Amino acid sequence: MWNGQLFVFLRIFCQLLTYAYVCNAFQEEWTMHNKSNVTIPIGNITVSLGREAVFNCFVNITGRYKVNKVAWVRAEDHTILSIGTKVVTHNSRIFVSHDNLYTWQMRIKQVKESDRGCYLCEVNTNAMGTQEACLEVNVPPDIFNEDTSGDLSASEGENATLWCKASGHPPPRITWKKENGEPIFIRTNLRTFSTVDTYNGTNLNFWKVDRSQMGTYLCIASNDVPPAVSKRLSLYVNFSPSIKVPNQLLGAPVQTDVQLECYVEAYPNTINYWVKNRSEMLLNGTKYLVREERVGYRISMWLVIKGFTAKDAGTYNCVSTNSLGKSEGTLRLYEIKFNPINTFNNRAELIGDFSETDKGPRSKEVIISNTANRRYITSTLIFTLLFNIYNIR
Incomplete structure (x- = not known):
């Protein structure tokens, strides 16, 4: 009897446990459904x-x-x-x-x-x-090398374009600057240019390109995602040489050093030299000092004649040539003569013709290297000029 009652009790207890587990499971699922x-x-x-x-x-x-x-x-x-x-x-x-x-x-x-x-x-x-x-x-910018113009060469007066493209997200902006910090020249018409510090856009166009626009440009790509990137692109403008002579007529006393100057503009590079009386090429040595200096497409040429004598007077030419042409500048050099100091009337007399030094704004007395001679000749010239002006009046 007790065994039968124990069996019934255990059966009821198991049913209660099963019911409790199901209820708990239902409660758990209900919680997930309503609170998840x-x-x-x-x-x-x-x-x-x-x-x-x-x-x-x-x-x-x-x-x-x-x-x-x-x-x-x-x-x-x-x-x-x-x-x-x-x-x-x-x-x-x-x-x-x-x-x-x-x-x-x-x-x-x-x-x-x-x-x-x-x-x-x-x-x-x-x-x-x-x-x-x-x-x-976000993706930082990157310049497409295969879709960028690279260095460009054009003849003066032609149209030319530098271009630069870049990838990135957001899409990058393209800004152009001159590498040396100089402004960018943009032609507005045949004779005038406007200047800007920077230029925005994929293409940098040059209409009838001019030598002043030659140089190295920086293509800068940026989209506010560091780092910005840049690429150097050079524009070369080809033109034949042109020469400017600041002083075409020079006079000098003997035994002084005389310097002649010429200024050349040309690209590509030139061969430059000096000749005397259109025959003799002048080279560095004890008598002559030949020197030049290049900055971009500009070249400065100097010829120093040491210990000037009467034989050095004559016509001198600075010559510049490249693959596109040739140009010459002409300078005339003459001797300035002085009488010794006249102790009787205490004044100096200029023997040379004054009209030679008054032929126009390009005439100029040369720089004399010897300080004592320079002071003596300068004071003598001033004294003589003032004396002649006083006598004319």
């Missing part, structure tokens, strides 16, 4: 290429299987990236973690451009919850 939701928006993210993107999804969910109820999904193609904390996509750069409370975190390391897009945090219960966040990937 994504409570805080994730928020969009912007990162630079190669950095790490971190998404935090805050979910209020309870229950024994709550971990497996949360999934990360790529919105564009509905690719499932993870279920719970397990990554199911074949992407070794994605990591998912859970802090055992309310935060599910997805990290994408070494972000690529292909990661750009939107992602979903989904709570897969009967009352399904979803939050969406988008990833923007």
Whole structure:
């Protein structure tokens, strides 16, 4: 009898346990259905290429299987990236973690451009919850070498264009600057130019290019994603030589050093030399010092005649030639003669013809190297000129 009663008691006890388990299970599922939701928006993210993107999804969910109820999904193609904390996509750069409370975190390391897009945090219960966040990937600029003009050569008067293209996200801006800090010359008509410090645009156009526009330009690409990048592009303008002579007529006393000057503009590079009386080429030595200096397409030429004598008087030519042409500048050098100091009337007399030095604004007395001679001759000239003016009056 007692055995039968014990069996009935045990049977009832087991039924009660089963009922309690079912009730608890029902209560657990009911809690998930009614309380599971994504409570805080994730928020969009912007990162630079190669950095790490971190998404935090805050979910209020309870229950024994709550971990497996949360999934990360790529919105564009509905690719499932993870279920719970397990990554199911074949992407070794994605990591998912859970802090055992309310935060599910997805990290994408070494972000690529292909990661750009939107992602979903989904709570897969009967009352399904979803939050969406988008990833923007910024890419620093990079100049396309194959789609950039490179160095350019053009003849003066032709049209020329430097161009430069770059990639990046957001799309980069192209700015042009002159490498040496000088302004950029933009032709407005046949005779005039406007100047700008910078020029914006993919193409830098030169209409009827001029020698003043020759130089090295910097193409700078920037989109506020560091670092900005630049590329050097050189513009060469070809033209035949032209020569300017600042002083075409010079006079000098004997036993002084005389310097002759010519200024050349030409490109490509020139061969420059001096000749006397259109026959004798002058070379460096004890009598002559030949020197030149180049800055861009400008060349300065100097000829120093040491210990000037009457035989050195004559016509001198500076000559410049390149593949496009030849140019000459002419200078005339003459002797200035003085009488010794006249002790009787205490004045100096100029024997040379004064009209030679008054032939126009280009005539000029040369610089004398000897300081004592310079002072003596200068004071003598001034005294003689004042005396002659006084006598004329």
